[in-house]
Amino acid sequence: MNDFDESNPGGDAPCFAHELVDGQPVDPQQWRDVNRFRKAERIRLLARRREVPQARLKEMAQQVGAGLDKLISPQEGMVIAGYWPIRGELDLRFWLKTAHEAGAELALPVVVQRNAPVEFHRWAPGAKMNRGIWNIPVPAVAEPLIPDIVLSPLLGVDAQGYRLGNGGGYYDRTLAAADPLPRVIGVGHDFCPIKTIFPMHWDIPMHQVVLGDGSVRDHRP
Numbered sequence: 001m002n003d004f005d006e007s008n009p010g011g012d013a014p015c016f017a018h019e020l021v022d023g024q025p026v027d028p029q030q031w032r033d034v035n036r037f038r039k040a041e042r043i044r045l046l047a048r049r050r051e052v053p054q055a056r057l058k059e060m061a062q063q064v065g066a067g068l069d070k071l072i073s074p075q076e077g078m079v080i081a082g083y084w085p086i087r088g089e090l091d092l093r094f095w096l097k098t099a100h101e102a103g104a105e106l107a108l109p110v111v112v113q114r115n116a117p118v119e120f121h122r123w124a125p126g127a128k129m130n131r132g133i134w135n136i137p138v139p140a141v142a143e144p145l146i147p148d149i150v151l152s153p154l155l156g157v158d159a160q161g162y163r164l165g166n167g168g169g170y171y172d173r174t175l176a177a178a179d180p181l182p183r184v185i186g187v188g189h190d191f192c193p194i195k196t197i198f199p200m201h202w203d204i205p206m207h208q209v210v211l212g213d214g215s216v217r218d219h220r221p
Contacts, residue, residue, distance in 0.1 A: 026200065034198045041164060041194060045155050048191050049088035057090065060212025064187050065095040067210035071185065072149060076103035081120045081147035081182070084108055084137050087166070089153045090187060090212065097125045107145045109174070110138045117174040119144045147182045150175075152206065154188030158196045161186070161205035161219030175204045183207050190215075 052060075074080065080099055085091040100106050107120035111133045122143040132138035152171060156164030163186055165171050175181060186206035190213035197203070209217040 031200070034200065037198060038164060038167070041156055041197075042167060045164070045191070046087070049189065052088065052189070057088070060189055061090040061092055061094070063212050063214040064090055064210050065092060067214060067216045068092075068095055068151075068185070068187070070216065071208060071210070072099070074099035074102040074104035078104045078149070079107060079120075079145050079147045080104050081107040081109065081145075081150045082123075083151060083153050085153070086136060090189065092151065092187065093125065100124055105145060107147055108139060109170070110142070111136075111170060115169070115173075117177045118170050120147050120150075121145070149183045149185065152184055152186050154186045154192045154206075154209070156194045156197065157186055157188060157192050157206065157209055158194050158199070160196070160199065161207075161209060161217065162197045162199040162203050163206055164194065164197045172202055172204055176202065185210060188212065 072080070080096065082092060082096045083089070085093070096106055106123050106125075108123045109118040110121045112119050114133070119142075121139045122141070122145050123139045128140040129137040130140045152163060153165075154163055155166060158164070163171065175184065184204075184207050186209040188209075188211055190211050192211055199205075205219050207218075207220050209219065211217075
């Protein structure tokens, strides 16, 4: 799931002890500190991405695909939500194509309203695409599906499985609204791991993580 940095909380009135972020009360100084840290980590990790040669990106994508093969057995009736790769994200469309050939239904995340949960629209390799918000390709036909499994691209991920994304918050809003919660598998480069993202109470950890060095992490309780 792709998102973009819209996380700047702005100024605070001096008479308020707390502010609301996505409807949740947050100490403004704590949020400023966490937000500043996450922004710096995003800048650092995006710079690392830009340094990776295309050949290495393909190698890491193949490693992640092999890791997904160990975790998922695509079959008829299963709905898998992937993503359209942007900004140096690993391109796993080859794996999604194989899952589709095995009978699984596929979906891509679509931002239908800013600062709101995304929808997952049916997609198949070769399907007609349109340009969505931020010019990210989305299925031309809007057919919402409820995924059983969500592959979520990682910019960073900490030791507890909490994801650092691009900062828009769409991923967390979507999972917070999901009922039931799908199985969420974070996928990313071999340099994604960081010690902590200083998770806030709205952050939702990955169930599992697969990285470009072939490592697989399980964060399920």
